Amino acid sequence: MGYVKLPIGPQHPALKEPENFTITLDGERVVNVDIRIGYIHRGIEKLMETRTYTQNLYLVERICGICSYAHVYNFTQNVEEILGLQIPKRAEYIRTLFLELERLHSHFLWLGVAGHEIGFDTLFMYTWQDREVVQDLLEMISGNRVNYAMNAIGGVRRDVSQEHRKKVLESMDYLEKRAEFYKNVAINEKTILARAENVGILKPQVALRLTAVGPTARASGISVDIRKDDPYASYLDTPFEVITTDTNDVLGRVVVRVLEIVESIKIIRYLMEHLPEGDILKKAPRKIPEGESISHTEAPRGEDIHYLHSNGTEKPDRYKVRTPTLANLPATAEMLKETYLADVPIIVAAIDPCMGCMDRVLLLKDGQEKPGELISGEQLRRYGIKWYAERGWNA
Amino acid sequence: MKTPGKMLPKIIGFIFRKPVTVRYPKERLTPPATLRGKMKFHLDRCISCGLCARDCPSGACTMHEIEAKKRPVFDLDYCTFCAQCAESCPKDAIEMTAEFELAHYKKGEAIVK
Numbered sequence: 001m002g003y004v005k006l007p008i009g010p011q012h013p014a015l016k017e018p019e020n021f022t023i024t025l026d027g028e029r030v031v032n033v034d035i036r037i038g039y040i041h042r043g044i045e046k047l048m049e050t051r052t053y054t055q056n057l058y059l060v061e062r063i064c065g066i067c068s069y070a071h072v073y074n075f076t077q078n079v080e081e082i083l084g085l086q087i088p089k090r091a092e093y094i095r096t097l098f099l100e101l102e103r104l105h106s107h108f109l110w111l112g113v114a115g116h117e118i119g120f121d122t123l124f125m126y127t128w129q130d131r132e133v134v135q136d137l138l139e140m141i142s143g144n145r146v147n148y149a150m151n152a153i154g155g156v157r158r159d160v161s162q163e164h165r166k167k168v169l170e171s172m173d174y175l176e177k178r179a180e181f182y183k184n185v186a187i188n189e190k191t192i193l194a195r196a197e198n199v200g201i202l203k204p205q206v207a208l209r210l211t212a213v214g215p216t217a218r219a220s221g222i223s224v225d226i227r228k229d230d231p232y233a234s235y236l237d238t239p240f241e242v243i244t245t246d247t248n249d250v251l252g253r254v255v256v257r258v259l260e261i262v263e264s265i266k267i268i269r270y271l272m273e274h275l276p277e278g279d280i281l282k283k284a285p286r287k288i289p290e291g292e293s294i295s296h297t298e299a300p301r302g303e304d305i306h307y308l309h310s311n312g313t314e315k316p317d318r319y320k321v322r323t324p325t326l327a328n329l330p331a332t333a334e335m336l337k338e339t340y341l342a343d344v345p346i347i348v349a350a351i352d353p354c355m356g357c358m359d360r361v362l363l364l365k366d367g368q369e370k371p372g373e374l375i376s377g378e379q380l381r382r383y384g385i386k387w388y389a390e391r392g393w394n395a
Numbered sequence: 396m397k398t399p400g401k402m403l404p405k406i407i408g409f410i411f412r413k414p415v416t417v418r419y420p421k422e423r424l425t426p427p428a429t430l431r432g433k434m435k436f437h438l439d440r441c442i443s444c445g446l447c448a449r450d451c452p453s454g455a456c457t458m459h460e461i462e463a464k465k466r467p468v469f470d471l472d473y474c475t476f477c478a479q480c481a482e483s484c485p486k487d488a489i490e491m492t493a494e495f496e497l498a499h500y501k502k503g504e505a506i507v508k
Contacts, residue, residue: 055452058477122406129415143429149477157482158429 003031006341010039014345016113017355021348025341033336035329041359045319052314053079053153053288061147063321064357066109068147069102070299071321071357074306076151077232079284081293082310083153088279089234091155096233097168097271098142098150099297100264104175105134106300107257107264110352111182114254117346118195123185130178133171140164155281165272172265172272179261186254196251200335200347203248212331213324214302215260216351218244219252226298237274238267250350286314299324301352325351325358426493431476433494434469434507440488441466447480447489456480461508471497471505 004025010018018039024032044063048056060075061068073095080087108131115123135145141164142148150156160168186192202212207220217224225242227235243259245252290312296305302324311317328351335347375383417424426432443465448458455473458465467480467489481489499505 051452052450054450054479054483058452058475058479126405132415139430140427141429143427143431143478144476147475147477149431149479152482 008344015348017353019353019355021336021344023336023341023344028340028342030336030339030341030344033333035333037329037355038359040356042356045321048316048319050315052286053316054286056316056319057151057153058147058149060319061149064299064323064354065146066106066354067102067299067301067304067357069098069150070297070304071306072151073099073233074295074297074304074321075308076153077295077297078293078306078308079153079288079310081295082288082291082308083284085154085282085284087155087282089276090159090278091280091282092234093271093275094156094160094280095151096235096238097160097268098138098148099233100267100271101134101138103300104261104264104268105131105138106352107261108134110257110300110349111254113352114250114346114349115192117349118192120189120191120195123192127182130175133175137168137171140167152281152284154284155279157281159280160275165275168268168272172269176262176265179258179265182258183255183262186251186258192254193251195343195346196249196254197247198249198251199343200250200339200350201248202331202335206334207331210330210334211327212302213327214298214300214352215253215256216302216328216331218242219256220248221246224303226296226303230296232295232297234271238270240267250346253350287312288314288316301325301354302327321357323354323357325354326360328353329358426495428493430493430495431478431491433471433492433497433505434478434481435490435492436467436469436507437488437490438464438466440486442486442488444485446483446485450479450483452477452479466508469507470503471507472502 006023006025007020008023009015009020020036020039022034022036023030024034044059048059051059056075057072061072063071108127112124112127112131115121115127138148139145141160142150142158150158202216202220204220204222207217207222212220212222213224221244223242223244226232227240228242240263243256243263245255247255288310290310292307292309294305294307296303298304304324305322307318307320308316309318332348332351332353335350336344339347441464443458445458445465445467447467448456453473453475455470455475456467457470459468461468469480476491478491481487481491497505
């Protein structure tokens with residue numbers, strides 16, 4: 001029997017975001033996968049060059065809807081690095097609190113999405129209900145559920161009061177019980193085991209070669225965690241462990257994330273009990289001196305890298321973002337090989353993909369390898385009108 | 396223990412629980428005190444420095460000359476409610492309230508002066 005090429009996406013019910021997987025099938029078995037990205041490029045990096053650093057605080061937050069704080073943390077860390085600004089200890093602790101609360105809600109969300117992908121919607125409802133507890137905490141402290149607008153250059157904008165601290169600690173007690181429950185479910189529940197065990201195998205050597213990051217790499221037994229390898233914020237003070245498993249499959253990725261929830265709860269407890277007194281914001285100048293800086297953090301999905309080049313004005317000269325999903329995509333193509341078609345959605349979901357944050361400009365070449373051509377917006381408009389007119393359609 | 400009924404006690408428990416949602420708009424949840432809602436502008440405190448318009452990330456706040464005084468005008472259609480204007484204001488002339496029900500029919504209807 002010959003091979004069948006099956007295009008999944010850019011618009012497909014199994015996908016949450018537009019991307020294209022062209023899957024070569026031998027019966028039900030996946031032989032090869034071709035991933036094509038670039039459908040939701042938003043031009044944020046270019047837009048950042050036209051805005052001041054203060055305005056960029058809110059733009060950079062909108063790179064991702066879930067790990068928004070990891071991005072804004074990277075941005076402020078870059079700017080503070082160039083300025084040589086040491087932020088107050090209390091602000092550092094509050095930033096770490098937000099990084100960890102974000103990891104909590106992201107992992108709860110992912111657990112629900114994974115449940116949904118394997119047809120286990122009960123789990124989806126449960127985890128999303130518990131995620132609300134975290135969202136309420138974020139809303140209580142920052143005023144917003146998603147884009148917290150918490151960071152300013154030189155510190156944080158809002159303080160954590162005594163009542164907030166009490167409420168956070170109370171919620172952590174509840175969430176810890178829930179995390180234990182999910183741990184039990186992930187290891188024992190037949191529905192999950194049947195769909196996740198020995199599915200989407202990624203061997204450690206392959207994961208290293210294809211630069212897998214975050215929970216995807218840790219589920220293959222590679223101990224990479226920027227929080228431990230290159231501590232930022234107040235991770236040097238906080239005791240926690242890097243979670244790894246050696247099952248190399250989707251189940252391993254579930255277990256890593258559930259155990260990371262437990263670790264995050266530990267970190268948040270420590271932060272709330274040892275919150276130092278003092279200022280939360282230092283005044284920063286509007287103009288940033290010439291220089292360049294690179295910053296990386298462990299976002300919920302893996303290593304997030306930001307690069308900033310400043311030219312002594314109020315606006316950045318160049319800003320570059322590499323989100324964890326881009327690093328995980330080559331490994332995804334490898335994981336999909338030799339699996340069954342029905343397992344494709346859960347394997348893709350297991351890296352916790354966020355295509356919107358990842359998309360970069362894609363240069364397409366035709367068969368003759370003709371060099372690309374740069375055209376203006378006006379030219380593009382005329383080309384569009386001509387293209388439709390040639391086909392007899394009224395633009 | 397590999398049993399399919401791992402979640403069964405939980406499922407039965409849910410039958411006797413009150414719903415998490417409330418019957419909006421008859422019942423309302425109280426928003427947190429930190430909520431950034433519709434802003435309130437105090438004209439008497441304004442010194443026309445324009446810092447709010449300069450720092451606004453979404454172009455919602457612009458400076459206009461009204462009755463011989465330069466003052467900010469906020470178009471909530473563009474506003475992201477980040478409260479940077481309130482933070483940038485040296486005289487605390489901008490204040491964020493907890494009002495969040497701002498739905499309207501036409502563009503340009505929600506303007507704070």
